[in-house]
Each structure stands twice: as structure tokens, then as C-alpha cells.
Amino acid sequence: MSDFSSLGLSDWLIQQCKQMGISKPTQVQENCMPPILEGRDCMGCAKTGSGKTAAFVLPVLQKLSEDPYGIFCLVLTPTRELAYQIAEQFRVLGKPMGLRDCIIVGGMDMITQALELSKKPHVVVATPGRLADHIRSSDTFSIKKIQFLILDEADRLLEQGCTDFTKDLEVILAAVPVKRQTLLFSATLTDTLQELKGIAMNKPFFWESKVRTVEELDQRYILTPEKVKDAYLVHLIQKFQDEHDDWSIMIFTNTCNVFKILIATDVASRGLDIPTVQVVINHNTPGLPKIYIHRVGRTARAGRHGVSITLVTQYDIHLVHSIEGQIQAKLKEYPVEEKEVLKILTQVNVARRECEIVQIPILFIHRYFCCEYVAVG
Incomplete structure (x- = not known):
């Protein structure tokens, strides 16, 4: 494996990486950073937790340090949570050069x-x-001279059928210069990105990781009848909380x-880097392999180990086969004592029915554990 200096990275950025505990480039960094530094458009597709953000942050900062001025880089991302994480990497790595960043997401005051x-x-991360909305309503700023346009989680931003994203992107693309470097990064390669590779970019450098999920991730499944799936979920939570509090x-x-547990929809499956997540449980088997890849990528990040367990019913076997084909690996069965699940089955079913009767819009887990909860997504 190369080191950062052999990739053409400046000494001051190498020192910043060391301060963050980053001593060696990951595969996506090793392959994508040199062409970006050469001025080429780039499309990088790599597993979650593989360092994709630093793969574009580092070369952008190096180019910016050579000629700092105005709005130099625009990063677009589908969620506000990911926007804050990207901005933080720019802020930490770019501290020696006095980097100024700006986060433009919903839920904040537009005048501010x-x-x-x-x-x-x-750098604007938005x-x-x-x-x-700002481009339509304001003439106090311009992105006509940006040097970099970056789409992170590009497959989500460019997904067909997402009409709102499409309309907004049209407005933004009309406001940026034609002459620029365009960088696209994602964990999954969709048909939309394949088409874009040959149409919308200027002969881009393309790199795709052959590995869809990291080696440190222990990927498991539990085959369970649909009617008792919830009892298996509660049993798993009890087991992990008892063994690893x-x-x-x-x-x-x-x-x-939540019960030291984050229960989320697929809104949270992309980009979130929560270092302490050791276990991901799929209460439902994802209908698309790319959704599975993004979900399980919330654990075993940055070299850490993690476990994913998918509850598979009799109706989901074909979905598992599709996932295994995409990740090029077989999910292993997770051992469960069925008699332990049956012990709590009645109690779980009663808790669920009570919640349904009073129309509490949360999972039965709250009733079962008598705990406080928060809603995510």
C-alpha cells in the first residue's frame, strides 16, 4: 500500500492526517486522490466506512491552499446529518489554512x-x-466560479424517480460553471451512475471497489417465521444487552x-458515522441489495469490528440470495435458542397488541422494556 506522500499529498496535510490517526491511505483514497490532484473528473464507488469523504476532502484542500479564494468547492449530499459530518472533516483537516466552511441545510434560518x-x-456543504431555494431567492452570492462540484452519495442524489432532487439539481447545475472538476462518490453503483459516467462527465477516472462490505463485518441471518419475528428481535436485544452492556x-x-438502541428507517442508512455502533439488526430484509449494503455499513467502520443480523422470513429467501450475489459472500446463520424465544413470545405479542389498541406510533419494544424512546428518520 502507498503512503500519502507518494500520492502527491502536501506535508501539512499528511501531518493533519497523522493528528487524526490516519497514517495510511485506504484503497479508495489511494486510487482516486492522484487523478483528482491531476485535475480529472472522478467517480469513486467503494464500501461504506472506507474513507470516501477524505478521498475528496484532502485533494480539494490541497488545491485550495495553492490559490485560496471565494467559494471554491460545493459539496451536495442527500441528508443534513451527512452534510455536518462532511463539513467537520473539511474543518478539521483544513484548520492550518484557516478554512471557512458553510453548511446549507433545511431546518435552519435562511437569512442567517x-x-x-x-x-x-x-467550502459550501449543502x-x-x-x-x-437560496439560488432562486437570493442574489447575494454566486457559485459561478467554483472549481469543484462534489456529489456525495451520488446514487441517491441522482436516483430516477426522485423528482424533487432532480428539479433542485437542475437549478444548481445551471448556477455552476461548465468548466469545473466534478467528483461523484457512492457506496453503490446504480444504472443512473453508469449512464452518467459516459454522458455528464468529462472522460472521468472511474474506480470501483470489488468488495461491497468490509472484512471486519460478521454478516449473519436468522430464519424465522413471520409471526414470531418480533419475539426474535426482542430476544436479540436482550442477549446483546446482557452480554455486552x-x-x-x-x-x-x-x-x-431506543433502549441504548437507535431504531431507524433507511434515511439513516447513508453516511452516518457513529463510532460506537457494534450491532446492526435488520428487522426486515431489505428489498434491494444496495439498501442492505448501506444499512450494514453503519457498523464495522474505519477498521473496527461489527456484527449484522438480518431477520429472514419464509417470504424473504429470494431477497437474501440477491444480497449474497451483490456482496459476493454468503450470510452465515446466527445461532438462537428457540426455546428462549418461545418463553417471551406471549409477552411480546401482548405488548404489541396493547400498543396497537391505544395507537402508540412506536414499536412494541418500548412497551416491553418500559424505556424512554426517541424517533429517528
Whole structure:
């Protein structure tokens, strides 16, 4: 493996990486940073937790340090949570050069954001909807001279059928210069990105990781009848809490809600880097392999180990086969004592029915554990 200096990275950035505990480039950094530094457009597709953000942050900062001025880089991302994480990496790595960043996302005061944009920050990290609103309503800033346009989680931003994203992107693309470097990064390669590779970019460098999930991730499944799936979920939570009381768990389901547990919809499956998540449980088997990849990528990040467990019913076997084909690996069965699950089955069913009767919009887990909860997604 190369080191950062052999990739052409400046000494001051190498020192910043060391201070963050980053001593060696990951595969996506090793392959994508040199062409970006050469001025080429780039499309990088790599597993979650593989260092994709630093793969574009580092070369952008190096180019900016050579000629700092105005709004130099625009990063678009689908969620506000990811926008804050990207901005933080720019802020930490770019501290020696006095980097000024600006986060433009929904839920914040537009007048305050407009004032920040008018001060010409070096880097703007934005969700498309809010930035498009500013472009439509304000003439106090311009992105006509940006050097970099970056789409992170590009497959989500460019997904067909997402009409709101499409309209907002049209507004933004009309406001940026034609002559620029365009960088696209994602964990999954969709048909939309394949088409874009040959159409919308200027002969881009393309790199795709052959590995969809990290080696440190122990990927498991539990085959369970649909009617007792909830009891298996509660049993798993009990088991992990009893054996590892300092572990955190993230549960993906079709609805959302916590007991040192983050229960989330697919809104949370992209980009979130929560270092202490040791376990991901899929309450439902994802209908698309790319959704599975994004979900399980919330654990085993940056070299850490993690476990993912998918509850598979008799109706989901074909979905598991599709996932295994995409990740090029077989999910292993997770051992469960069925008699232990049956012990709590009645209690779980009663708790669920009580919640349904009073129309409490949370999972039965809250009733079962008698705990406080928060809703995510």
C-alpha cells in the first residue's frame, strides 16, 4: 500500500492526517486522490466506512491552499446529518489554512444562511433542496466560479424517480460553471451512475471497489417465521444487552424508534458515522441489495469490528440470495435458542397488541422494556 506522500499529498496535510490517526491511505483514497490532484473528473464507488469523504476532502484542500479564494468547492449530499459530518472533516483537516466552511441545510434560518453565503466561504456543504431555494431567492452570492462540484452519495442524489432532487439539481447545475472538476462518490453503483459516467462527465477516472462490505463485518441471518419475528428481535436485544452492556445497537425497520438502541428507517442508512455502533439488526430484509449494503455499513467502520443480523422470513429467501450475489459472500446463520424465544413470545405479542389498541406510533419494544424512546428518520 502507498503512503500519502507518494500520492502527491502536501506535508501539512499528511501531518493533519497523522493528528487524526490516519497514517495510511485506504484503497479508495489511494486510487482516486492522484487523478483528482491531476485535475480529472472522478467517480469513486467503494464500501461504506472506507474513507470516501477524505478521498475528496484532502485533494480539494490541497488545491485550495495553492490559490485560496471565494467559494471554491460545493459539496451536495442527500441528508443534513451527512452534510455536518462532511463539513467537520473539511474543518478539521483544513484548520492550518484557516478554512471557512458553510453548511446549507433545511431546518435552519435562511437569512442567517444567506449572510454566511455572502461572506464567500471556501467550502459550501449543502442539501440540494435548501441550496436551490437560496439560488432562486437570493442574489447575494454566486457559485459561478467554483472549481469543484462534489456529489456525495451520488446514487441517491441522482436516483430516477426522485423528482424533487432532480428539479433542485437542475437549478444548481445551471448556477455552476461548465468548466469545473466534478467528483461523484457512492457506496453503490446504480444504472443512473453508469449512464452518467459516459454522458455528464468529462472522460472521468472511474474506480470501483470489488468488495461491497468490509472484512471486519460478521454478516449473519436468522430464519424465522413471520409471526414470531418480533419475539426474535426482542430476544436479540436482550442477549446483546446482557452480554455486552456497553454496546450500542442500530435497528433498521419499516417504522422507527431506543433502549441504548437507535431504531431507524433507511434515511439513516447513508453516511452516518457513529463510532460506537457494534450491532446492526435488520428487522426486515431489505428489498434491494444496495439498501442492505448501506444499512450494514453503519457498523464495522474505519477498521473496527461489527456484527449484522438480518431477520429472514419464509417470504424473504429470494431477497437474501440477491444480497449474497451483490456482496459476493454468503450470510452465515446466527445461532438462537428457540426455546428462549418461545418463553417471551406471549409477552411480546401482548405488548404489541396493547400498543396497537391505544395507537402508540412506536414499536412494541418500548412497551416491553418500559424505556424512554426517541424517533429517528
